[in-house]
Amino acid sequence: MFDTAPIIRAARRYMAARGIAGTTLCRIALGNSTAWGRLPSGRVTIRTANRLARHLSDNWPEHLEWPPDVPRPEPTPRERAA
Numbered sequence: 336m337f338d339t340a341p342i343i344r345a346a347r348r349y350m351a352a353r354g355i356a357g358t359t360l361c362r363i364a365l366g367n368s369t370a371w372g373r374l375p376s377g378r379v380t381i382r383t384a385n386r387l388a389r390h391l392s393d394n395w396p397e398h399l400e401w402p403p404d405v406p407r408p409e410p411t412p413r414e415r416a417a
């Protein structure tokens with residue numbers, strides 16, 4: 336198991352800004368709403384946690400500061416529409 340507390344802190348800030356629940360976030364980001372219930376105990380794979388962190392980073396609201404104590408994955412570059 337590993338420490339999922341940082342990703343949970345970032346997720347809670349994101350959820351508050353978006354007005355969504357943890358289960359909704361995980362359903363959108365991971366296709367699995369039950370992952371939210373497993374995060375606090377660390378009963379998710381590192382791959383799952385990384386996917387959630389990537390989703391948060393890629394979709395982070397511009398007006399919201401990323402938590403300074405949480406390492407942020409580099410956002411995935413978006414292709415510009417032609």
